[in-house]
Amino acid sequence: MKEKRIGTIDDGALTLPQMLARQAAVLGKNFTAIREKAYGIWHAYTWEEYFRYARITTMGLAALGLRHGENVILILNNHPEWLFTEIGAQSLGAVTMNVFTSATPDELQASIQRTQAALVIVQDQEQVDKLLEIKNNIKHVRKVIYVDPTGMRSYRDLEWLQAYADLLRVGEELDCEDPGIFNRELNKGKPKDIALMIQTSGTTGMPKLAMLSHRSMTAIGKQWTEAISLQAGENWLSISPPAWIVDQMWGFGVSLYSGMTMNFPETHETVTEDFREIGPAVIITASRFWEDLASKIRVKMADAGWIKRRLFHWAEKTGRAVIEKQSAGEAADWHEKILHRLAAKLVYEPLLDRIGCSRFRNAYTGGHPVSPDVIRFFQAIGMNLKQCYGLTEAGGIFQVQPDQQVKPETVGKPLPGVEIMLDADQEVMVKSDSLFSGYYRDFQTTEKAFHNGWLRTGDAGYLDQDGHLIIIGRKEDIIKNKSGQAFSPDFIETRLKFSPYVKEEVTFGESRPFITAMVNIDMENVGNWAEERLIPFTTYLDLSQQQAVEDLICNEIREINKQLPDLMKIRKFLLLYKLLDADDEELTRTGKVRRRFIYGLYLQLIESMYRDMTQVETKGKLRYRDGRVGEITTKVNILAV
Amino acid sequence: MKTYRGQPAIFAARQEKDRYAELEIRELSLNFGGVRALANIDLKVGNGELFAVIGPNGAGKTSLMNCITGFYKPKSGHIIFNTRDITRMHAHNLVKVGIGRTFQNIELFPGMTVLANMILARHLYCRYTFPGAGLYLPAVRREEVRHRRLIEELIDFLEIQAIRNKNVASLPYGLMKRVELGRALALEPRLLVRKIWFGLSRRSMKSGDRPSSSLNMTWLLS
Structure with a gap:
C-alpha cells in the first residue's frame, strides 16, 4: 500500500x-x-x-x-x-x-x-x-x-x-x-x-x-503525529484494554488524526503470533510487558545450548558497551562498531524477528516506571525501547525520550506543544491543549488538580542538565523512615523486579528503622528453576515456602542491595503465600500496586518483620474467579538478608 | 467481526431433513469369549435428543458405543439408524451415514497440527480428483478455501485459535479432547456418539456442555 x-x-x-x-473523504478506499x-x-x-x-x-x-x-x-x-x-x-x-x-x-x-x-x-x-x-x-x-x-x-x-x-x-x-x-x-x-x-x-x-x-483527543493525536512523523497506513496493534488511556488515545486521537491502521488480534492468547504477523511500527505498553519479555528471553537463553548462550552474552555485552558510550555522548571505537554490526547480524536481528519486534520504529513503555536495566537490556540487543510518561488527566502520554538520546533513567522531553514545569515541592506540572476537562461530578478534586491553568501530576521529579525529566515517584508515595530520611519504594521495587524470579514486590518502611519487602515469586520462572534442580512442588503456596527458593530470592535481593544506597537497602523480607491480584483489590486493573491497601491487609505480617521473629502464622483470604472467598491458614518465614 | 458469529455455518445452514437422526437398538448382545459384555439391550434415541448412558466401570458403556460406531460386531440383535439396519456396517461407511464419534483415549495424529487433524475430517466431503488436486485447479482451490473456512468456524466456536498450528502431541489432555470433538463435528454428523470421561473438572464439563445446547444435532453420551 x-x-x-x-x-x-x-x-x-x-x-x-x-x-x-x-x-473517510480524504483516505477513502485507498x-x-x-x-x-x-x-x-x-x-x-x-x-x-x-x-x-x-x-x-x-x-x-x-x-x-x-x-x-x-x-x-x-x-x-x-x-x-x-x-x-x-x-x-x-x-x-x-x-x-x-x-x-x-x-x-x-x-x-x-x-x-x-x-x-x-x-x-x-x-x-x-x-x-x-x-x-x-x-x-x-x-x-x-x-x-x-x-x-x-x-x-x-x-x-x-x-x-x-x-x-x-x-x-x-x-x-x-x-x-x-x-x-x-x-x-x-x-x-x-x-x-x-x-x-x-x-x-x-x-x-x-x-x-x-x-x-474531543479537543483533548485531537490535540494529543496531533502532538504524536508530529513528534514521530506518523504516516497513514502504518500499523498499530491494539492490545492494551480499551478502558486504559493508551488505546483510547491511539484509537481515537492518533489513528484518526494520522490515518494509522488499527490492528486487532484474534484473541488474547494469540497476541504473540498476531504481533509477529503485523510487525507494528509503534508500540506503547505497560512496563510489565517488557519486564516479562526480558525475563522470558533471559530464561530461554539460560536454557539454550552452550554456543547460543555464549553468543548471546557476547552480543549483549558488545551492545551495552556501545550504548553506554552513545549515552555519554562519545563515539564508539571503530572495532566496537564492527563488532556491534556483527552482533546485530548474528544475534539481534534474528532474535527481534523471533519476537515480532523487527519493524519497530519506536517502542515505548509506560504505566509503572520500568527498571533502567530493562531498557538497557533491550537497547543492547538493538531495540529502540524508550520510556514515556503521561497520565489520563493530561489526555495520555506527553513526555517521551527523543531518538539518539538514550538515557534510561529519564522519561525524556515533552512532545511539541506541551510545556512542563516543576513547583517548589518538585511536583511536575504540565500545560497542553490535551488536558482533561475535569473529574465527573467532582468539582473540588478538579479544582485541586489545576494550578493557574497547569495540571498537577502528583508525581515528584526533577530535570537533568539536558532538560530530561526524571520521575522519582508518586508524591504521596515518597516515604520517610524513622530518622526522617526520604526514600521512594518505587525506586527499590522496579530494580528488584528485574530479577526473572520476582513477579511483584512491595516495600515498606514508613516511620520504621529499616526497609522490608514482601515478594511474589514468578511462578513460571521459579517453577522451571526448581524443576531443573529436581525440587518437587505443587502449588504456588508450596513453591514459595521452599527453603531453596527462599535462598534464591535472598541472593537476588543481595545483588540488588549492592546497587542501592545504604538507606534504601532491604534488610528483611518474606515470600507471600499468594499472588497479589486485582480481584482482591491488591492491584489496580492496570497492574499497579495499591500500597496502602496492602499495608492494611497484611499488617500482621509486616509488623512481624520489625520484631525478632523468624516465622509467623497467618490467615489470609483468597477470592476465586466465581466470586467465592476462601480462607487459607499458613506459616510464613521471615528472612533476613 | 464478532457481531456476525454465533453458530458455525456448518450447522446453522443445514436443513431439518439433513440432520434428522433416530437410533433404535433391539436386543443387542455382545460376547467376548465367555464374557457377556452386553445382554439384550433395547434403547431408542429420538431426533434432537441428548441421550446419556451412565454406569460403573465395566458396565458395558464403551462396548455399546463401539457396536453403534461399527468397531465391534454384536453377536445378535439389530442397530437401526433412520430406518436402516447398520448392525454389520463398517466404521468408515457409518461416517457417511451420519454417525460421528469421539474416543475415550484420544485418537488423534500426534505428529500433526490441530488444523491438519481437523481438516482431515473434511476428506469425506472433498469432490475433487487426484489429478485436479495435483494441478491445484481454481475449482480445487475454491473448495479447499470453503473447507478451511468451515474448520476455522469450528476453531472459533471451540475457542482453540491459539493452538491451531501446534502439534497435537504437545497439548494438554483437556485441549486434545476439544480438538477431537472439533474433528468429530467437522464430519457434520447427524448423531454424535461421544465418550465423556467424568474425571474432568467442572469447568471442562461446562465447556463441553455448550456445543450440545447450541448445535442442531442428536447426541449420545456415555
Whole structure:
C-alpha cells in the first residue's frame, strides 16, 4: 500500500466523529483503517467502510433514543466493534466510558450507577451474565447491547438485551428512511464537548472519572503525529484494554488524526503470533510487558545450548558497551562498531524477528516506571525501547525520550506543544491543549488538580542538565523512615523486579528503622528453576515456602542491595503465600500496586518483620474467579538478608 | 467481526431433513469369549435428543458405543439408524451415514497440527480428483478455501485459535479432547456418539456442555 503524509487537518475545530468523516473523504478506499484477524486470516476495513459502520451504528443508537449528554458504558475487548460503537455514541453527543472486561459485577454496578448510563454495550455472554446479576440495581439502563452472539440463544426472550447485528440492521433502515439525521447530529458536535471518560487507575481509594473533550483527543493525536512523523497506513496493534488511556488515545486521537491502521488480534492468547504477523511500527505498553519479555528471553537463553548462550552474552555485552558510550555522548571505537554490526547480524536481528519486534520504529513503555536495566537490556540487543510518561488527566502520554538520546533513567522531553514545569515541592506540572476537562461530578478534586491553568501530576521529579525529566515517584508515595530520611519504594521495587524470579514486590518502611519487602515469586520462572534442580512442588503456596527458593530470592535481593544506597537497602523480607491480584483489590486493573491497601491487609505480617521473629502464622483470604472467598491458614518465614 | 458469529455455518445452514437422526437398538448382545459384555439391550434415541448412558466401570458403556460406531460386531440383535439396519456396517461407511464419534483415549495424529487433524475430517466431503488436486485447479482451490473456512468456524466456536498450528502431541489432555470433538463435528454428523470421561473438572464439563445446547444435532453420551 502506498504511503502518503497527510497534511495537517484543520485541527482543533473538529470532533472525533467529524475527523472520521474527514478521513473517510480524504483516505477513502485507498487506505486500510482497521484490520482484524478472524477465522485465521486478516480482514481489512477501509476508511470508507469504517465510516459506514460508524454511521449505521450511530443510527441504531439513535433508534434506541440515545441523546446528547447521556452516558454509555462499554465493556468490550479489542475488536473493531469497540471503535464503531464508541464513535457511534459520540456522534450523537453521548459520552462513552470503557470498563475493564475483567471487572466484577460489583465493580460494574458501581461504574454504571455512578454514570447513570443509559445504554451498556458489552462483549459477550460473560458480561451479559454479570449485568443480569445486578439488573435490579441498574434500572436506568434502557438496553444492553451485546456484540458476540455466541451462546446467546437461550437469552432471546429477554427484551432488555439486543444483539449488535440487530442494532446495525435497525440503523441501516433508519438511515435509508431519513439520511439527513446523521449529518445533522454529526454537525451538532462541538470540539469542547466531552467525548469520553476514563476511570483513573486509583492506586489510592476510589477511581476518579476523568472527562476528556474531543479537543483533548485531537490535540494529543496531533502532538504524536508530529513528534514521530506518523504516516497513514502504518500499523498499530491494539492490545492494551480499551478502558486504559493508551488505546483510547491511539484509537481515537492518533489513528484518526494520522490515518494509522488499527490492528486487532484474534484473541488474547494469540497476541504473540498476531504481533509477529503485523510487525507494528509503534508500540506503547505497560512496563510489565517488557519486564516479562526480558525475563522470558533471559530464561530461554539460560536454557539454550552452550554456543547460543555464549553468543548471546557476547552480543549483549558488545551492545551495552556501545550504548553506554552513545549515552555519554562519545563515539564508539571503530572495532566496537564492527563488532556491534556483527552482533546485530548474528544475534539481534534474528532474535527481534523471533519476537515480532523487527519493524519497530519506536517502542515505548509506560504505566509503572520500568527498571533502567530493562531498557538497557533491550537497547543492547538493538531495540529502540524508550520510556514515556503521561497520565489520563493530561489526555495520555506527553513526555517521551527523543531518538539518539538514550538515557534510561529519564522519561525524556515533552512532545511539541506541551510545556512542563516543576513547583517548589518538585511536583511536575504540565500545560497542553490535551488536558482533561475535569473529574465527573467532582468539582473540588478538579479544582485541586489545576494550578493557574497547569495540571498537577502528583508525581515528584526533577530535570537533568539536558532538560530530561526524571520521575522519582508518586508524591504521596515518597516515604520517610524513622530518622526522617526520604526514600521512594518505587525506586527499590522496579530494580528488584528485574530479577526473572520476582513477579511483584512491595516495600515498606514508613516511620520504621529499616526497609522490608514482601515478594511474589514468578511462578513460571521459579517453577522451571526448581524443576531443573529436581525440587518437587505443587502449588504456588508450596513453591514459595521452599527453603531453596527462599535462598534464591535472598541472593537476588543481595545483588540488588549492592546497587542501592545504604538507606534504601532491604534488610528483611518474606515470600507471600499468594499472588497479589486485582480481584482482591491488591492491584489496580492496570497492574499497579495499591500500597496502602496492602499495608492494611497484611499488617500482621509486616509488623512481624520489625520484631525478632523468624516465622509467623497467618490467615489470609483468597477470592476465586466465581466470586467465592476462601480462607487459607499458613506459616510464613521471615528472612533476613 | 464478532457481531456476525454465533453458530458455525456448518450447522446453522443445514436443513431439518439433513440432520434428522433416530437410533433404535433391539436386543443387542455382545460376547467376548465367555464374557457377556452386553445382554439384550433395547434403547431408542429420538431426533434432537441428548441421550446419556451412565454406569460403573465395566458396565458395558464403551462396548455399546463401539457396536453403534461399527468397531465391534454384536453377536445378535439389530442397530437401526433412520430406518436402516447398520448392525454389520463398517466404521468408515457409518461416517457417511451420519454417525460421528469421539474416543475415550484420544485418537488423534500426534505428529500433526490441530488444523491438519481437523481438516482431515473434511476428506469425506472433498469432490475433487487426484489429478485436479495435483494441478491445484481454481475449482480445487475454491473448495479447499470453503473447507478451511468451515474448520476455522469450528476453531472459533471451540475457542482453540491459539493452538491451531501446534502439534497435537504437545497439548494438554483437556485441549486434545476439544480438538477431537472439533474433528468429530467437522464430519457434520447427524448423531454424535461421544465418550465423556467424568474425571474432568467442572469447568471442562461446562465447556463441553455448550456445543450440545447450541448445535442442531442428536447426541449420545456415555
